[in-house]
Amino acid sequence: SENEAWWKSAVVYQIYPRSFADSDNDGIGDLPGIVDQLDYLQELGIDVIWLSPVYRSPQQDNGYDVSDYQDVDPLFGTLEDLDRLIAAVHVRGMRLIMDLVVNHTSDQHPWFLASRASREAPTSDWYFWRDARPGTVAGEAGSEPNNWGASFGGSAWEWVPERGQYYLHLFAPSQPDLNWDNPDTREAIFAMMNWWLDRGIDGFRMDVINFISKDPEMPDGPLNRDGYGDGMPYFSYGPKIHAYLAEMKRRVFDPRPDTYLTVGEMPGVTPEQAREFTDREHGQLAMVFQYEHVFLDADGDKWTQRRMSINDLRDTLAKWQTALGDSGWNSLYWNNHDQPRVISRYGNDTTYWRESATALATVLHLHRGTPYVYQGEEIGMTNAPFAALDDFRDIESLDYYAKAVGTHLEEPSDVLDTLRRRSRDNSRTPMQWSAVPGAGFTTGSPWIGVNPNHSWLNVAAQRGTPGSIYEYYRALIALRHRLPVVVDGNFVAVHTGRDQIYAFRRHLGNTTLTVHANLSDLPVSFDRDDLTARDLVLTNYTPSRSGPGRLEPWEVRVHVL
Numbered sequence: 160s161e162n163e164a165w166w167k168s169a170v171v172y173q174i175y176p177r178s179f180a181d182s183d184n185d186g187i188g189d190l191p192g193i194v195d196q197l198d199y200l201q202e203l204g205i206d207v208i209w210l211s212p213v214y215r216s217p218q219q220d221n222g223y224d225v226s227d228y229q230d231v232d233p234l235f236g237t238l239e240d241l242d243r244l245i246a247a248v249h250v251r252g253m254r255l256i257m258d259l260v261v262n263h264t265s266d267q268h269p270w271f272l273a274s275r276a277s278r279e280a281p282t283s284d285w286y287f288w289r290d291a292r293p294g295t296v297a298g299e300a301g302s303e304p305n306n307w308g309a310s311f312g313g314s315a316w317e318w319v320p321e322r323g324q325y326y327l328h329l330f331a332p333s334q335p336d337l338n339w340d341n342p343d344t345r346e347a348i349f350a351m352m353n354w355w356l357d358r359g360i361d362g363f364r365m366d367v368i369n370f371i372s373k374d375p376e377m378p379d380g381p382l383n384r385d386g387y388g389d390g391m392p393y394f395s396y397g398p399k400i401h402a403y404l405a406e407m408k409r410r411v412f413d414p415r416p417d418t419y420l421t422v423g424e425m426p427g428v429t430p431e432q433a434r435e436f437t438d439r440e441h442g443q444l445a446m447v448f449q450y451e452h453v454f455l456d457a458d459g460d461k462w463t464q465r466r467m468s469i470n471d472l473r474d475t476l477a478k479w480q481t482a483l484g485d486s487g488w489n490s491l492y493w494n495n496h497d498q499p500r501v502i503s504r505y506g507n508d509t510t511y512w513r514e515s516a517t518a519l520a521t522v523l524h525l526h527r528g529t530p531y532v533y534q535g536e537e538i539g540m541t542n543a544p545f546a547a548l549d550d551f552r553d554i555e556s557l558d559y560y561a562k563a564v565g566t567h568l569e570e571p572s573d574v575l576d577t578l579r580r581r582s583r584d585n586s587r588t589p590m591q592w593s594a595v596p597g598a599g600f601t602t603g604s605p606w607i608g609v610n611p612n613h614s615w616l617n618v619a620a621q622r623g624t625p626g627s628i629y630e631y632y633r634a635l636i637a638l639r640h641r642l643p644v645v646v647d648g649n650f651v652a653v654h655t656g657r658d659q660i661y662a663f664r665r666h667l668g669n670t671t672l673t674v675h676a677n678l679s680d681l682p683v684s685f686d687r688d689d690l691t692a693r694d695l696v697l698t699n700y701t702p703s704r705s706g707p708g709r710l711e712p713w714e715v716r717v718h719v720l
């Protein structure tokens with residue numbers, strides 16, 4: 160039926176357009192390049208494409224700074240190219256969702272240009288403008304309206320002499336926050352969303368959508384390491400968040416006969432909040448992206464690394480499975496354009512490259528929820544060996560380096576080391592299609608370096624090759640499409656008494672699916688009596704290779720009874 164939640168059985172593939180396929184060889188991926196690869200995605204078994212932003216943008220944050228929501232940036236092509244992509248996706252029975260970046264705009268958006276120029280402008284109040292702290296010299300450090308720090312450096316407030324006021328930016332100064340408390344702002348956003356849905360897209364991935372409602376008092380936050388206050392308690396789950404998302408649902412989605420995939424990116428969201436947002440009866444979104452499981456190797460902030468423990472991973476994922484189990488819905492992801500490659504974080508990208516990529520994929524995809532594959536994950540792409548600061552492009556990475564070396568006087572080589580492990584650029588290197596120079600991504604000069612391992616790690620080497628990571632992903636995705644228990648089965652954690660093993664069961668009717676995964680470099684034995692070779696439906700090792708109670712490094716076994 161039209162109201163059926165089709166996205167529950169879907170697998171989503173995230174495309175980061177600037178790094179996917181470059182059809183005009185200017186070094187930056189584009190929309191016609193994506194059209195050329197749709198057969199590839201269809202063969203993989205993908206149901207939905209999530210396109211990271213292609214809107215007009217000064218590209219300070221690779222498109223997460225939009226200056227025109229209703230046009231395509233010439234870097235990527237034209238609106239007609241996008242229409243062609245949407246049509247080509249639909250012809251193949253697939254769907255396409257767009258990134259919706261409406262917590263903030265670019266500082267070059269006409270709404271902001273007018274707003275900063277005059278307090279009389281129609282969009283004067285569409286952003287958060289505040290006076291200097293009373294008793295201070297406006298425009299000088301310390302006179303900001305509150306102590307909040309921005310994600311990309313320094314204070315969250317920028318002084319504008321023309322207005323004699325500060326504006327709020329939770330991210331870079333070039334990304335001013337939109338004031339959702341103004342009904343006209345909301346109307347403009349809803350109109351724009353409707354314009355896109357009328358154009359035929361199938362939903363939205365909503366950038367930091369839990370940040371749109373700010374506590375109107377905007378109190379100072381607890382101080383963090385770099386001397387700024389943490390505003391999260393006052394904007395990550397603000398007083399009007401449910402009201403605004405409910406209004407969006409009423410104004411955009413409810414009037415339409417079709418069902419859309421809506422996924423809210425929500426840093427800091429708790430399981431209980433996520434359940435509210437995705438509740439089958441009262442929720443406003445299909446699913447959310449939570450962050451807990453990608454923070455398990457971080458100590459306080461993302462730059463400080465610690466070892467991820469398999470026990471923590473199991474506890475975290477099980478908690479989310481249970482919390483959203485019957486009334487909500489989970490999204491499942493390891494990678495995206497903001498995260499270093501999972502195989503280089505939680506896996507082993509050298510000795511057990513193939514085994515750990517397939518083991519991690521198995522564990523994730525066989526949870527209950529909608530899995531997301533980030534481009535290149537399906538061939539086991541790894542972090543990049545960036546040699547020098549010049550190799551990095553990301554605004555967050557460059558800002559971190561400037562702060563760490565410039566302000567905190569850390570050793571440049573240490574900071575580079577941190578960036579090499581944690582930078583978002585690790586996931587933004589070009590898609591590795593083949594072994595040729597430029598990796599089949601471009602014949603021009605790529606905007607960011609191609610990972611040299613493309614000489615052996617590429618699509619051409621794996622597509623159609625039995626035992627490859629790519630073919631394993633295909634089999635895994637096919638399993639979801641074939642077995643209802645993967646989509647609808649409940650989730651039960653299994654304790655084997657071995658810390659290295661991640662195990663769980665899924666039940667639906669008379670069917671039980673069991674996953675045993677050794678997430679370590681060492682073989683492990685365990686007691687089990689109910690798994691027989693006959694019921695084995697998927698493994699990343701040759702089935703005969705080891706005994707029933709023993710798992711080789713990164714071995715996984717999936718049984719269905």
Ligand code: TEU
Nearest residue numbers: 220223260310330366367426461497583
């Ligand atoms: O990211 C949201 C976000 O909170 C990021 O700061 C994220 O936690 C960080 O990148 C991890 O290092 C979204 C987008 O996905 C990201 O690409 C944008 O830069 C950001 O919003 C601003 O739009």
